[in-house]
Amino acid sequence: MGGSHTKTWPSPADLTLPDSSGWNKVPLIGALIGVACIGAAAAMGWTSGRFAFAYLTAYMYWLSIALGGLFFVIIQFAARAGWSVLVRRVAENIAATMPLFAVLFIPILLNMDHLYHHWLHPDANDAVLAHKAGYLNKTFFLVRAALYFITWTGLALFFHRQSTRQDVDGDIRHTSKMQAMSYPAIALFGLSITFAAIDWVKSIDPHWFSTMWGVYYFAGAILGFFALFGLLTVMMTREGSDLFHGTVTTEHRHDIGKFTFGFVVFWTYIAFSQYFLIWYASLPEETVWFKHHLAGNWEAVGYVLIGGHFILPFLFLMSRHMKRNRTTYAMGAVWLLFMHWVDLYWNIMPMYVPHGAPADYHSHFALSPEDILTFVGVGGLFFATFAFLLRRQAIVPIRDPRLGESLRFENF
Amino acid sequence: MSTDHDTNEREYGLLAEFTNPGAVFHACEKVRDAGFTVWDSHTPFPVHGLDKAMGLKRSPLPWVVLVAGLTGASLAMLLQWWIGEVAYRMVISGKPLFAWQPSIPITFELGVLFAAFASVFGLLHLCRLPRHHHPLFSSTRFERVTDDRFFIAIESGDPKYDREQTRSFLASLGATAVEVIEDRDVD
Numbered sequence: 001m002g003g004s005h006t007k008t009w010p011s012p013a014d015l016t017l018p019d020s021s022g023w024n025k026v027p028l029i030g031a032l033i034g035v036a037c038i039g040a041a042a043a044m045g046w047t048s049g050r051f052a053f054a055y056l057t058a059y060m061y062w063l064s065i066a067l068g069g070l071f072f073v074i075i076q077f078a079a080r081a082g083w084s085v086l087v088r089r090v091a092e093n094i095a096a097t098m099p100l101f102a103v104l105f106i107p108i109l110l111n112m113d114h115l116y117h118h119w120l121h122p123d124a125n126d127a128v129l130a131h132k133a134g135y136l137n138k139t140f141f142l143v144r145a146a147l148y149f150i151t152w153t154g155l156a157l158f159f160h161r162q163s164t165r166q167d168v169d170g171d172i173r174h175t176s177k178m179q180a181m182s183y184p185a186i187a188l189f190g191l192s193i194t195f196a197a198i199d200w201v202k203s204i205d206p207h208w209f210s211t212m213w214g215v216y217y218f219a220g221a222i223l224g225f226f227a228l229f230g231l232l233t234v235m236m237t238r239e240g241s242d243l244f245h246g247t248v249t250t251e252h253r254h255d256i257g258k259f260t261f262g263f264v265v266f267w268t269y270i271a272f273s274q275y276f277l278i279w280y281a282s283l284p285e286e287t288v289w290f291k292h293h294l295a296g297n298w299e300a301v302g303y304v305l306i307g308g309h310f311i312l313p314f315l316f317l318m319s320r321h322m323k324r325n326r327t328t329y330a331m332g333a334v335w336l337l338f339m340h341w342v343d344l345y346w347n348i349m350p351m352y353v354p355h356g357a358p359a360d361y362h363s364h365f366a367l368s369p370e371d372i373l374t375f376v377g378v379g380g381l382f383f384a385t386f387a388f389l390l391r392r393q394a395i396v397p398i399r400d401p402r403l404g405e406s407l408r409f410e411n412f
Numbered sequence: 413m414s415t416d417h418d419t420n421e422r423e424y425g426l427l428a429e430f431t432n433p434g435a436v437f438h439a440c441e442k443v444r445d446a447g448f449t450v451w452d453s454h455t456p457f458p459v460h461g462l463d464k465a466m467g468l469k470r471s472p473l474p475w476v477v478l479v480a481g482l483t484g485a486s487l488a489m490l491l492q493w494w495i496g497e498v499a500y501r502m503v504i505s506g507k508p509l510f511a512w513q514p515s516i517p518i519t520f521e522l523g524v525l526f527a528a529f530a531s532v533f534g535l536l537h538l539c540r541l542p543r544h545h546h547p548l549f550s551s552t553r554f555e556r557v558t559d560d561r562f563f564i565a566i567e568s569g570d571p572k573y574d575r576e577q578t579r580s581f582l583a584s585l586g587a588t589a590v591e592v593i594e595d596r597d598v599d
Contacts, residue, residue, distance in 0.1 A: 272516060279513045282506075318478075320470075410460055 009407065010245035012398040017243065017391040024391060030384030037377030042107070045370040052111035053352040058374035059108065060201060061224070061344050062382045063101050064217065067193055068225020069094030070152060071218075073159045074189060077175075077182035082405030083255055086248050087233055089397050092163055093389040094225070095156040100385045102149040104378060108200070112138070114355070119206040128207055128285075136206055144199055151192045155185050160389075163397050170399040193218050204351045208289040212274035219270040223263040224340040230256040231333040234326050236395075243395055250324050251409050257323030260333065264317065267343075268310040293350045296364040301346045309339040341375065424547035424595035425451075425567035426578055427554060428587035433459045436562035439585040440465040443564060446581065450570035454548075454563040476534045477527045484526025488519040547595045565593070 017023055038055070045051035069091045076084050076091075084091075112120060119136040122129040129136070159178055166174040194214030202213045210216075233253055236243045278286040294302055313336055322328040349371075350363045397403065430436040433455065440453050444467040453466060489512075496510035503509070536542065548554050548565060557563055564587075566578055575592065582590045 276513055276516065280507075320474075 014245050015394045015396045015398055023387045026387035027384045030380040034377045034380030037373040041370040041373035049114035049355045050368055050370045052114035054370040054374040055107055057344050057348045058378040061341055062378045064221035065224045065228050066094055066097050068221045070156050071189055074182050074185045077178045082402040083409040085400045085402050085406035086396050087252055089395055090232055092160045093386055096160040096389050097382055097385040098153045098156040115204055148192045148196045151188050164393045166399050167394055172401050175401055201348055207285055209285050210274055216270050216274055219267040220340055220343050223267050226260040226263055227333040227336040230260055231330055234330045251411050254324045254411050257329050261317040264313045298350050298365050301365050309343055422595050423568045424593040425565055427551055427591050427593050428564045428582035429553055429589040430562040431588055435586050437465050439564055442585050448566055448570050448572055451566040454557045456558055473534050477530045480530030481523045481527035485519050485523035488522035489515055547593050551593055
């Protein structure tokens with residue numbers, strides 16, 4: 001508060017991406033890397049099915065971050081938050097990459113026989129899957145996928161358009177509309193992310209039961225988003241090339257850091273709850289999942305998750321100083337983004353069985369080039385779309401009615 | 413705390429009254445810069461940034477809470493191991509006598525409980541609470557601290573304290589009134 005009386009704010013014209021910014025090159029470079037990497041991975045692993053599983057992992061990873069961005073924007077309006085206005089456009093742009101993910105779903109559709117053959121072509125004597133056929137059939141699967149993309153794209157573009165229109169006309173009614181929309185949006189978001197996670201990942205192993213799986217994916221998604229969001233904020237406010245011209249301060253980064261830390265604990269809480277209930281009940285239709293995911297050297301990956309996805313970041317990010325310091329926070333964020341990938345990898349990859357593998361095939365952890373290439377490829381396309389959106393309008397909602405509150409924001 | 417029963421009155425310090433948060437905020441900065449250490453400010457509502465204007469250091473409470481939380485979590489794990497493996501060696505629904513999985517909820521709960529107790533009682537201790545009386549309550553002017561007045565109290569125990577000089581210093585900061593507060597022993 002003390003110094004803010006004498007502070008001079010940048011003019012709205014300064015809060016757009018300058019021509020000299022490296023972000024201007026990202027759309028082209030990202031798109032080239034994306035297409036090249038995904039193409040190479042597809043050429044290598046299309047017939048074995050390795051590409052299908054690697055691609056699904058990468059797809060669910062970057063989708064989770066876009067969904068996390070959408071969730072963040074929604075709750076800012078539901079809570080009528082003032083602190084986040086300055087950084088909200090970054091999240092709006094992350095969420096508005098959603099149409100890309102509708103297009104990127106096509107390779108999953110083409111590989112459905114690799115991914116979902118358990119329920120697409122069930123064993124005739126399988127009473128459990130016969131019982132689930134009303135939900136797990138191809139037509140309904142496609143209808144649901146369409147509904148998810150309509151929901152997500154509709155919501156993401158609604159918030160993005162209202163917010164960017166307010167840049168032009170300064171009309172406070174855009175804020176009222178977004179607030180009114182935010183409450184049903186929470187319900188729509190919660191239902192769609194839960195069922196999408198069940199459809200696209202859990203249904204690979206269609207005998208498995210877990211009422212935690214939807215919220216497990218949600219928890220990782222929000223954590224992944226906050227880690228990337230915080231990392232982008234650190235990168236975009238670098239001394240010397242601060243795109244925000246000093247308006248985004250340690251205080252805003254500190255709050256994103258608190259969210260990151262909080263969702264480390266939330267993910268752990270959800271992950272443990274799923275494991276603990278299955279361990280305690282010891283029902284075969286539930287434990288069979290862990291039998292696969294803890295088989296062979298996959299167990300070691302599980303321990304890496306306990307240490308690397310919880311204990312290490314929990315202790316590392318606990319202190320206020322670690323969250324406020326650029327370098328330490330960026331280290332924590334990069335580590336968590338890596339761990340979020342390990343988490344999804346451990347959830348999806350143990351279910352991969354190579355095409356034509358012998359009946360006694362045992363899944364084990366072995367990194368293949370397809371895994372890396374798809375991760376980089378989908379990521380390249382994600383950043384290309386994000387940077388494309390970033391330069392289309394101001395990087396801050398410059399006429400948001402709560403902008404002043406965000407400019408003066410300070411933690412106790 | 414005086415044990416001298418011959419004189420039941422001694423000087424607690426000076427109380428300066430301000431009429432708005434801006435005035436008390438800038439006065440706090442000046443008191444801080446003048447080098448006073450034993451003093452406090454009192455406002456009817458939280459004034460953002462006042463802790464920095466007063467030059468307050470960060471509270472040691474988070475470290476107390478961390479240690480208490482880890483102690484609670486460790487004790488809970490130890491307790492459950494002792495119950496399962498030592499005191500009541502009973503096999504229940506085919507589970508091991510002790511396993512970390514079912515022990516986590518209680519470990520978490522006891523960690524949180526200890527941390528919560530440490531934060532509440534640590535806070536009371538650091539604030540020197542509870543106490544049934546404070547010398548400032550003898551001032552009728554101070555009653556408006558819960559309504560529309562803002563105060564700075566500099567205690568006589570401060571090394572830089574001098575009744576007349578400190579009084580004129582406080583008046584020069586824009587205080588609308590400065591009064592000497594006596595520390596009356598309650599019988």
